[in-house]
Amino acid sequence: MVEQAEKHFWERALKWCRSLAGATVIATIVIALIVTVDRGGYVLVNTIVTGGMTALVAMGLALTLGVLNIPMFAHGEYFMIGSLTAYYVFTPIKGIIDANPESILALFGPLITIVAAMIVGAVAGVVSEVLVFRQLRQRSRENWVMNSFLLTVGLSVLMINAHQLFFGADFKGITGYFSGMPINIMDVYISRDRAIAFVLAAVVVTAFWLFMTYTRTGRAIRAVSQDETGALIVGIGLNGIMMLTMALSCSLAAIAGASLLFMYPAYPSVGLEPLYMAWFVVILSGLGNVLGAVMGAFMVALLKVMTVEYIGSGWDFVVPSALIIVILIFRPSGIFGSEVRGVLDK
Amino acid sequence: MLLEVNNLNAGYGFLQILRDVSLNVDQGEYVCLVGPNGAGKSTTLKTIAGLLAPMSGEILFKGEPIGGLPGNKVARMGISFVSEEMNLFVNMTVNENLAMGAYTINDKQKQKARLDFVYDLFPRLVERRNQLAGTMSGGERKMLAIGRGLMSDPTLLLVDEPSFGLAPLLTENVFNSLDVLVKQGMTIMLVEQNVTKTLAVTDRGYVLENGRIELEGRSDDLATNAHVRKVFLGV
Numbered sequence: 032m033v034e035q036a037e038k039h040f041w042e043r044a045l046k047w048c049r050s051l052a053g054a055t056v057i058a059t060i061v062i063a064l065i066v067t068v069d070r071g072g073y074v075l076v077n078t079i080v081t082g083g084m085t086a087l088v089a090m091g092l093a094l095t096l097g098v099l100n101i102p103m104f105a106h107g108e109y110f111m112i113g114s115l116t117a118y119y120v121f122t123p124i125k126g127i128i129d130a131n132p133e134s135i136l137a138l139f140g141p142l143i144t145i146v147a148a149m150i151v152g153a154v155a156g157v158v159s160e161v162l163v164f165r166q167l168r169q170r171s172r173e174n175w176v177m178n179s180f181l182l183t184v185g186l187s188v189l190m191i192n193a194h195q196l197f198f199g200a201d202f203k204g205i206t207g208y209f210s211g212m213p214i215n216i217m218d219v220y221i222s223r224d225r226a227i228a229f230v231l232a233a234v235v236v237t238a239f240w241l242f243m244t245y246t247r248t249g250r251a252i253r254a255v256s257q258d259e260t261g262a263l264i265v266g267i268g269l270n271g272i273m274m275l276t277m278a279l280s281c282s283l284a285a286i287a288g289a290s291l292l293f294m295y296p297a298y299p300s301v302g303l304e305p306l307y308m309a310w311f312v313v314i315l316s317g318l319g320n321v322l323g324a325v326m327g328a329f330m331v332a333l334l335k336v337m338t339v340e341y342i343g344s345g346w347d348f349v350v351p352s353a354l355i356i357v358i359l360i361f362r363p364s365g366i367f368g369s370e371v372r373g374v375l376d377k
Numbered sequence: 378m379l380l381e382v383n384n385l386n387a388g389y390g391f392l393q394i395l396r397d398v399s400l401n402v403d404q405g406e407y408v409c410l411v412g413p414n415g416a417g418k419s420t421t422l423k424t425i426a427g428l429l430a431p432m433s434g435e436i437l438f439k440g441e442p443i444g445g446l447p448g449n450k451v452a453r454m455g456i457s458f459v460s461e462e463m464n465l466f467v468n469m470t471v472n473e474n475l476a477m478g479a480y481t482i483n484d485k486q487k488q489k490a491r492l493d494f495v496y497d498l499f500p501r502l503v504e505r506r507n508q509l510a511g512t513m514s515g516g517e518r519k520m521l522a523i524g525r526g527l528m529s530d531p532t533l534l535l536v537d538e539p540s541f542g543l544a545p546l547l548t549e550n551v552f553n554s555l556d557v558l559v560k561q562g563m564t565i566m567l568v569e570q571n572v573t574k575t576l577a578v579t580d581r582g583y584v585l586e587n588g589r590i591e592l593e594g595r596s597d598d599l600a601t602n603a604h605v606r607k608v609f610l611g612v
Contacts, residue, residue, distance in 0.1 A: 247480070254466050254477050260428060261464030263448030264457070266481040266529065 052323075052367045059330050066337055072219035074336055080225045082332030083232025087287040088305045089312035089324040090239065091280030096318055097256035098276040101164060101179040105187035106309060107302025109281040111194060112155050113148040113288025114297040118203045120147045121292070125205065132210075141208035145231070145289045152285020153278040159186060160277035165270070187302075194299040204296025228290045235286060236325055239279075243321065252276055308335075311351045315358060317365025326367070378437070379404045379564055380425070380533060385434035385444075387424040393432065394420045396588045402533065402566055407559045409567045409575045409596065412585035413608065418568040419461060421585070422535045425566075426458035427451035438533070453481050457531035461538040463522035467511030471502055471521055474510050478528030487530070495524040498554055516547035523554065534558070534565045541570070552578060572609040576600040 047053040067075045088110060095103045124140040136143075163182060171178075209223035243249040255262045255272045263269060287305065288295075295301050308331060316327030331351055338350040358365070380402040388394040394417040402408050410418050423429040425436055427448040436444040443451055452458075466474050475495060479488045496503045499520040505513060510521060519539060526534060536555065540548040548571070556578060559565055569575040576582060576596045584592040584605060592599065599605050 250469075250473065250477060251480065253469065257466040257468055258464045260448075260460065260462075261466055262477075263428060264426065264452060264460065264464060265477050265525065266449045266452035267477075268447070268449045 051362075052326075055330065055366050056326055059326075059333055062337075063333050066333075066340070070340055072217060074340060076219055076221050076225065078329065078333045078336045080229045080232075081336065082329035083229050083236070084287045084291055085305070085308045085312060085332055086236055086325045086328035087232055087283045089309040089316075089328050090236070090321055091283040092309045092313050093316075093318070093321045093324040094252075094256075094276055094280045096313065097321065098252055099160075099164065099179075099273050100175060101183060102176060103183050103280075104180065104306065105159070105183040105190060106280070106284055107304075107306030108187050108190040109152050109155060109284035109302070110288035110305045111190070111297065111299070111302040112281075113152050113285030114292050114295060114301060115194065115198065115203070115288075116148040116151040116285070117144045117289035117292045118205065118297045120144045121205055121208070137209075141227070144208070145286060148285045148289030149282045152288075153282040155285075156277040156279075156281025157274055159281075160274050164277075165273070191299045191302075198297075200299055202296040202298050205292055207293045222293075224293045231286070231290050235283065239283070240322070248275070252279075307348065308351075311355055313365075314355050315365060317367045320365065320367050323365065323367030327365075378402070379406075379439065380566070381435075381437040382421075382425065383435040383437075385421070385424060385436065386432040387420060387429055387434075388432065389429070394588050395424065397434070398585070398588070398590055400583050400590060400593070402564060404532075405559075405562055405564055406581060407555075407565050407567070407579045409569060409579040409582040410585055411569060411572050411575055411582060411599075411609070414570075416585040417588040418585055419537055420588075422458060422537050422566070422568055423460075425451075426456060426535055428458070452529065455529075455532035456535065457526035457529055457533070458535045459522050459526040459537060459539070461541055463518055465510040465518060465522060465525070468509060470507050470509055471513075472506045474521055474525050475502075475528050478525035481529050488528075491528045491530055495527055498527070498557065499524050515542050516544070516550065519543060519547070519551055520554070523551070527558075532564060534563055535568075536565060537568045538570060539567070540574075548574075572605070573600070576605075 063075060063078060088106065091109075092103055092106050095101050095106070121140065121144040124136055124144065128134060128137045128140060163186060164179060167178060167182060168175075207222065207224045209227065211223055213220040213222045214226055243253060251262065251267045251272055252275065254265070254267060255269060255276075259269065262272070284305070288297075288302070295304075311331045312324055312327040315331060316323030334351050334354065335347045338347045342350070378401045382398060382400045385395055385398040386393060398417070398421060400408075400410075400421075410421060412418050420429065424431050424444075427443065427446050427450065431444045434444065435442060438451075438454055438456060441454070443454060443456075448458075466477060469477070475492055476488070479491055482488050482491065496506075501517060502520055502524055505517060510518065513521065523536070523539070526536075539551045539555070543551065552574065555565060555567070567575060567579060576599055579596045582594065582596045582599045583590050584599065586608075592602065592604065594602075
């Protein structure tokens with residue numbers, strides 16, 4: 032019996048490897064290893080850190096798309112809110128740490144900062160759902176995808192300009208969350224901030240996945256994304272789930288913004304780059320596919336790092352964009368999206 | 378009366394479908410709603426289930442007004458709707474779908490009891506329990522939809538077109554399981570295209586035409602009624 036189950040597992044694994052999704056994942060890992068051998072370990076480190084953070088933003092985007100059916104173009108602004116919050120929370124903490132470096136805040140300050148950003152991000156998400164999207168939903172669901180898309184673009188413009196008006200257009204950044212020597216792993220030096228950023232991304236992605244798979248509320252979110260009417264029939268309140276989804280996806284983006292503050296200082300349009308990256312990922316992995324978004328994030332990150340490495344840093348948006356065009360022509364449902372219906376069909 | 382619908386008017390946007398529909402269902406009854414295509418049978422069920430807001434009229438369930446409540450509130454009051462499209466969660470397994478059906482039940486023991494009850498009624502689902510709902514055959518999906526509707530231990534089951542798109546043998550299966558449920562005391566309101574079969578199994582029926590209730594009465598009387606025979610059976 033066990034033997035049979037094992038055989039069954041290997042058969043399925045083999046089948047998955049032969050599918051487009053499996054082939055792409057395996058190709059990505061192989062290419063990543065080849066490039067690492069060719070150019071050195073820092074390429075792998077860069078890929079993993081960028082990929083982890085992109086995964087956070089892209090997961091939120093995929094979730095918003097899958098559950099609320101909104102093609103979100105204001106998602107980068109929640110990243111911006113995260114980095115702005117982190118800047119204003121961490122600057123005073125940094126003052127205390129500088130005054131007495133032995134303080135316990137040196138360890139917990141960054142964590143407090145990121146949690147604060149997460150909370151502010153979640154609140155911003157709830158506010159935009161209640162004040163903007165719910166209003167539209169109650170008035171008309173006709174042409175929903177197009178109308179909500181336009182609404183998100185407007186929201187994005189509004190938030191970028193509000194930032195400029197209230198906080199100014201200058202760069203508000205920090206030198207780093209943790210001082211101290213970089214960590215040395217197999218002759219590759221990784222700054223402490225980067226290492227923490229990756230660990231954080233891994234923890235958050237795992238926690239999120241567990242939440243979506245094993246909790247009642249997580250299941251309800253998935254249920255709404257798969258069939259809204261079905262969810263209503265079994266007694267799931269749509270308003271609550273949609274609010275929660277917005278809170279979750281926006282706080283994911285805010286976590287990314289806060290933990291990358293040492294790389295991307297807060298300024299009005301800081302969210303554009305992560306937004307584009309996240310859209311590349313979501314198109315690559317299939318609309319509304321949350322798990323696929325995690326794998327897609329590492330692929331896009333690798334592509335970006337390789338472009339910078341071999342072609343030049345000015346090209347790091349051109350090559351992924353070209354890839355997206357190719358994918359949209361040949362496989363519009365994305366690499367992992369064979370069973371996911373297009374959002375417009377719903 | 379378990380369910381009482383008085384002078385219900387409903388429709389989509391500016392298009393009115395139901396005109397002054399009045400009907401009632403008593404505890405333990407097996408009632409059917411028959412009528413030609415486009416008569417408004419599904420619209421009636423959707424309005425009762427809270428998926429569609431009524432334009433006017435009254436819907437009372439256990440004496441409380443439920444007209445205009447959202448679907449999730451209606452479901453929590455004890456009405457389960459098995460829709461024609463089934464509205465299953467296609468990327469979840471059979472087990473997960475059934476677990477979602479018990480979303481309103483917090484008691485773990487009771488959830489388990491409901492699951493056993495449903496697996497007892499549809500042994501076929503046990504074999505398929507780890508399969509994704511989207512990959513099952515039409516008959517199995519229908520069973521799953523009914524099973525999911527039963528998970529919440531409803532007082533009233535609304536079933537829309539259980540035979541739609543099914544082979545005759547599978548239709549027979551579905552009807553048989555509904556019979557079993559009725560014998561156990563479940564109250565069912567059934568909407569069906571298959572008029573002969575439906576009138577043969579149910580207690581009482583309503584005939585809906587162009588959004589109005591044209592006839593009502595005991596099913597065996599309806600089955601021999603000249604008007605019904607002319608319109609539906611062509612004899």
